[in-house]
Amino acid sequence: MKIQATELCKKFNRSVSDGGNKKRSRQEEFLAVNHVSLSVQGGEILGVLGPNGAGKTTLLRMLGKLMKPTSGTVSVIDDSTADTDPVEMTDDIAVKRYIGYLSENTKLYNRLSVREMLRTIAEIYGLDPEATEKRIDQISEVLRLQGFIDNRIERLSTGQKQRASIARCLVHSPQIYIFDEPTLGLDILSSEAIIEFMKSERDRGCGVLYSTHYMEEAQYLCDRIVMIYQGRIVAEGTPRGLMEQTGTENLRETFRAVITQTEQKAAEEKGQESTSAEDKKDDDGEGRV
Amino acid sequence: MNKKIVKALYRKEILDILRDKKTILMMIVVPLILYPLIFMFSMYLSTSMIKASTSKSYRVSVQDTEEPAVLKQYILDGQEKHQYEFIFVDSYVENRDSEEALRQKEVDAYVTQSVSENRPYYEIGYLASETDSTTAAGMLKDMLSDYKNDMRDKILEEKGLDSDEVLSPINFALKDFSTKEENAGYIFGYIVPFLLITSILMGAMYPAIDTTAGEKERGTLETLLTLPVKNLELITAKFMATSTVAVAAALLNLLSMGIMVFYLMGSTEAVGQGLGIDLFSYIPALFITLLCVLVFAMFASGVCLCACIYARSFKEAQNYTTPVMLVFMMGGMAGMIPSLRLDGTTALIPVINITLLIAELFKFHFELPQIAMVLVSNLAYAGIAVVLMARLFSSENILFGDAAASLHLMEARKDMKEKQIPGIGDVVLLFSILLIVMLFGGSLAVAKWGLYGLFVEQGAMLACVLGYSWYMKADMPKVFHLRKPRPVAVIASILMICGSYLIIQVIGGLLTSAFPSLSTENTEMLVSLWENKPLWLLVLAVAVVPPICEEFVFRGFLMGALEHKYKPVTTVVACGFLFGLYHMSIMQTIVIGLVGIVLSYVAWKEQCIWLSILMHALNNLTSLLIQQYEEPITKKLPFLAEETISFGVGAGMIGCGVVLLALGFVILQKRKTDRG
Secondary structure (H helix, E strand, C coil): CEEEEEEEEEEEEEEEEECCEEEEEEEEEEEEEEEEEEEECCCCEEEEECCCCCCHHHHHHHHCCCCCCCEEEEEEEECCCCCCCCEEECCHHHHHCCEEEEECCCCCCCCCEHHHHHHHHHHHCCCCHHHHHHHHHHHHHHCCCCCCCCCEHHHCCHHHHHHHHHHHHHCCCCCEEEEECCCCCCCHHHHHHHHHHHHHHHHCCCEEEEECCCHHHHHHHCCEEEEEECCEEEEEECHHHHHHHHCCCCHHHHHHHHHHHHHHHHHHHHHHHHHHHHHHHHHHHHHHC | CCHHHHHHHHHHHHHHHHCCHHHHHHHHHHHHHHHHHHHHHHHHHHHHHHHHHHHCEEEEEEECCCCHHHHHHHHHHHHHHHCCEEEECCHHHHHCCHHHHHHCCCCCEEEEEEEECCEEEEEEECCCCCHHHHHHHHHHHHHHHHHHHHHHHHHHHHCCCCHHHHHCCCCCCCCCCCCHHHHHHHHHHHHHHHHHHHHHHHHHHHHHHHHHHHHHHHCCHHHHHCCCCCHHHHHHHHHHHHHHHHHHHHHHHHHHHHHHHHHHHHHHHHCCCCCCCCHHHHHHHHHHHHHHHHHHHHHHHHHHHHHHCCCCCHHHHHHHHHHHHHHHHHHHCHHHCCCCCCCCCHHHCCCHHHHHHHHHHHCCCCCHHHHHHHHHHHHHHHHHHHHHHHHHHCCHHHHCCCHHHHCHHHCCHHHCCCCECCCHHHHHHHHHHHHHHHHHHHHHHHHHHCHHHHHHHHHHHHHHHHHHHHHCCECHHHHCCECCCCHHHHHHHHHHHHHHHHHHHHHHHHHHHHCHHHCCHHHHHHHHHHCCCCHHHHHHHHHHHHHHHHHHHHHHHHHHHHCCCCCHHHHHHHHHHHHHHHCCCHHHHHHHHHHHHHHHHHHHHHCEHHHHHHHHHHHHHHHHHHHHCHHHHHHHCHHHHCCCCCHHHHHHHHHHHHHHHHHHHHHHHHHHHHHC
């Protein structure tokens, strides 16, 4: 099973201040995600790295079918059976059935207990009551939820809540995971639990798409990495390959080098554009004279 | 729609809502504990006040220079009759000012005597700002009144006259044929709708806020979106949960009110003043009221959810629901407006229809068509709200961003892009503004200035639409379809409006004969405005101004917004139906709705509002001329004078109508082939 994004674009409106006057602003369209294509195979972890505002969350939301792309497609391809042709699914509801999505914005229902929440989700995915209870017991054991599974979520600690969140993604046994900064703000133990979980799911043959700001974590965990800057993919490859390309020793330095290179390139292009525009203006001026 | 998913979501919503302290407080604590407590406390307060006032002694002073003993004796005798007790304080009168004595609370009230017009003139001095003083003065007034009557009888007797004969040369009495149940129902009819509407709204408001803005604020909405759930399933579950809580709140309120009524009856019977009302006679009314509660809870939930869906936080949602609450409460008081009755028009006006229906039910007036209209219209409005919300909910502006940005009125004009197209949010907002302008401003203007008020009403409507479009920097030629008409399309339009006119005459005739109660009061009101007015003014008021103003609203702004979101068929039908609905009568909704569809089709097809204005004007002008020159016309075409259209004439009219419509349709199609 793999997830594939082809030429994804997402356009948003943003307010741009008009000159020095803060009160005066105008609406402007911009591409938060700009023609991004990528795919994640079963059994691999793809890291999505980028500075704040690079478009990571928007990209992951489109991949999770929470948001509609302005153009481009997201599909889940079932290539698990070698005898038959791969089946491609693009329908939102069908795709969601294969995806477990977790981000810092996907909060839990505080007034329900973990068990009540898991039951509701299982029912939505169409599991029968018997299978639901069995699945909840399994998840509870794997994620060590037994101590608090019947407590209301509002009474749980941050780490317990994060485990409950992972449990939420696991109910329907997804084949692909999309995790948007899952370890953000967690202590070392909770982070390690999540990292181990992602590794174990990869080893089980699931695909994991994962965004983070923690470079060490990404270096340790990811099989492949895409770096995003201003909505575009600016670097792609294995952590080792990227480090070799940039001549750096760790992913943190690689990230800095890639972003610096991209910014320099962009500045050069802008400089060239403005020079050619000025030249053109001068030419025009001469022409007129 | 997957029922299992809706069920799972519904269960989750209910569990979530019922564990919210605010909802529980509004739903259970207020009706079941607070209301009875307030009621019992006020009962206790009033009875104890009455008891205290009668059992208390009041200090009074009687200054009667001529006959102090007689008046005092009267007061002493009266004490027993009226169960009062007075203590006479006389000492101050000689040496102190009476007002000061009152203010110092040495006396509660006093009586002085002087002579005016050769008769004794008694003055009761008291302080209206003091309860004891007011009570004492009231008691003294009763006694002086007794004294006056006895003196009068005595004088008449001395003159050998019968006081009854002299003072009551004729007798009369009112005979009330209404039963005690009807009388009580009349009062219930005022109170019950208001209380029910308020309690349903209170019950719906908090869950509506909690399941929309609350969910957004708590960050669980995005969690929900990760699940394989369709928007309609999500909204249906939220709508059902909100409605359930609203119904439960209303039922608890009804129960609470019922218990209070029984308590009141029990306590009054115990003191020997039994009202003698047979409460079981209200069972049919209560049964239909329960149905009203159900459908109204759905309607209220729909409205509250629609209002809250734009809000980003609980607080913001509360701001949005406050005007809804005010409008609902005003509607809940509609039963108190004497001239407002339940008819074909009012049965379609939300909130007011439920208020008037419940008032009628408690007066034992059961009109089945009206009951059906009220119930069905509320269900329809709730259904429209759900579908609208499911559409709105798919908007990413609402889910992830600044929802208010989808309403152009919420942005500063200077920040607006040029040449915008209104969205569905804009349509909903503009129509809400128009509804308020029409219901309050428009009807007031018509009531005050008659026919000229119609111009004001229509002008205000046009001003709202153009103002909104100007503010949002709308692409005016595109939104209002300001394309120049093709000559051939003008011919097609005239043919089509003639065809539709013939067809709706037959349909209207059939509907009137089948449902005479549906014949509109709107028309009667309009006709009364027309009386004794010059023809040119009527033409202006009927066939010029409304076609222009209404077309700019329906075939302009509304169509301009809808055609960018929906398929042509949906756009044309919706514009036509809403145009019919705007005439606020079930009959006109059908008949004018059909004309509206034809107008919408032509305007959409040709992207030209001038054609629909022309058709609208011709339609109205024909109706006006037929109404004005009924006699000469029916002389020439006698079949028009017949009350019911005969089959032959009806079939002929329909046939001609269809041919004309088809002809127009074909002419309009020709453009496509020319271009192709």
